[in-house]
Amino acid sequence: MIGLAIIEADRVVSRKFGPLTEWLPSIGKDCCSCIPLAGMELELASLAKGRRRNIALPGIRGASLGLADPVTVVIIWIAAKSHYLLIVTPDFAALQVERLLGSERRARRLIEQQLEAASVEVRFASLARERLRLARDLHDTLVHSVVGLLMQIRLTRHFHKADPGSVASRLAAAEEAAVTGLARARQAIARLRLPNERVQVLGLEAIATEFARRSEIEVQIDVDDSLREGIARHGTTIDRVATEAFRNIEHHSGARRVWIRASGDCTSGAFEIEIRDDGRGFDVASRAPDHYGLIGMKEFAELVGGRCSVESWPGEGTSVRLSLPVAESGYSGGEL
Incomplete structure (x- = not known):
């Protein structure tokens, strides 16, 4: 745990004890010929003349010196013997600092690895959300438009034999369905190109009014005024869900009446929008797997x-219930 060496006044190593002094030159050689003491002739001379009390060299280490752990070297002048006494002890403070620095480096590497993994996960999640967004836009525009156009074509084919005089009106309806589908496709492309905060939504009541005008289905709306701020905050979500619900009602339900109710309060932390119709209904468990x-x-x-x-x-009939948080969430309701 400690090394000692005696160095004569002419800096020649005369004796050394313990493995901690193995880095010193061989006995009979100048102590300043080793790396830690190289160039210290003036300091040693100053020490021998009493101008310094000691020389301390902390934190010495190195594979070339045979030192795995740092040591501290202290040199004092023994005037009565006219020689230098060199004392070598383990430098526990330097060792602790190195350990702390090593732990900090390991922690930093771990944090960097975690950040890199998180970055990859974020990029993957962003890509997955973008793919879902594209899939929804395709479903809400292309699929619905083609379905509507297909229905008009089938009706036209039917009336071509049963009522030839109505073919022109059916063709006009098919053309209108194609024009509407094209407009919706362009709106979807515009949503993809615009920043989230610039995407415009119609609002629940405007969507319901447009649906009633287009489908000639009676719509009753009951919206709590205290919820209008929350409804506006989640405008895009409500727009998409309500639009999909109304399309299903128009094309599949055969309903004559639709009820829309928005209720809830701040104490519950959420509000609910229900869209209910009196149509033919369906078995939810047996819906087609390729209908998204x-x-x-x-x-x-x-x-x-x-x-x-x-x-x-x-x-x-069918009931669609949409429950949304009253408070702001991590996602404000705009496009992802």
């Missing part, structure tokens, strides 16, 4: 920390 409208509604709700459920039974 209901899946898209649930995904839009989950993106803002909400929930969307669909309840329906054959002959008993």
Whole structure:
């Protein structure tokens, strides 16, 4: 744990004891011929003349010296013997600092690895959200437009034989469906090109009014005024879910009446929008796996920390319930 060496006044090593002094030159050689003491002739002379009390060299280490751990070297002048006494002890402070620095470096590397992994995860999640966004836009525009156009073509084919005189009006309806689909596709492209905060949404009541005008289905709306701020905050989510629900009602339900109700309060932390119709209904469990409208509604709700459920039974209509948080979430309701 300690090394000692005696160095004569002419700096020649005369004796050394312990493994901690193995780095010193061989006995009979100048102590300043080794790396730690190289160039210290003047300091040693000053020490011998009494101008210094000692020479301290902390933190000496090196593989070439045979020192795995740092040591401190202290040199004092023994005037009665006219020689230098060199004392070598382990430098526990330097060793502790090195350990702390090593731990800090390891921690930094770990943090860097975690940040890199998080960055990769964020990029993957961003890519996944973008793919979902594209899939929803394709479903909400292209798929619906083609379905509407297909329905008009089938009706035209039917009336071509049963009522030839109505073919012109059916062709006009098909053309209108194509024009509407094209407009919706352009809107989807515009949403992809615009920043999130510039995306415009119609609002729940405007969507319902447009649906009633287009479908000639009676719509009753009951919205609590205290919820209008929350409805505006989640405008895009409500727009997408309500639009999908109204399209399903228009094309599949055969409903004559639709009820829209928005209720909730701040104490519960959430509010609910229900869209219910008196149509023919369907078996939710047996819906076609390649129809993504209901899946898209649930995904839009989950993106803002909400929930969307669909309840329906054959002959008993359909109810879509959208539950959204009153307070701001990590996602403000704009496009992702």
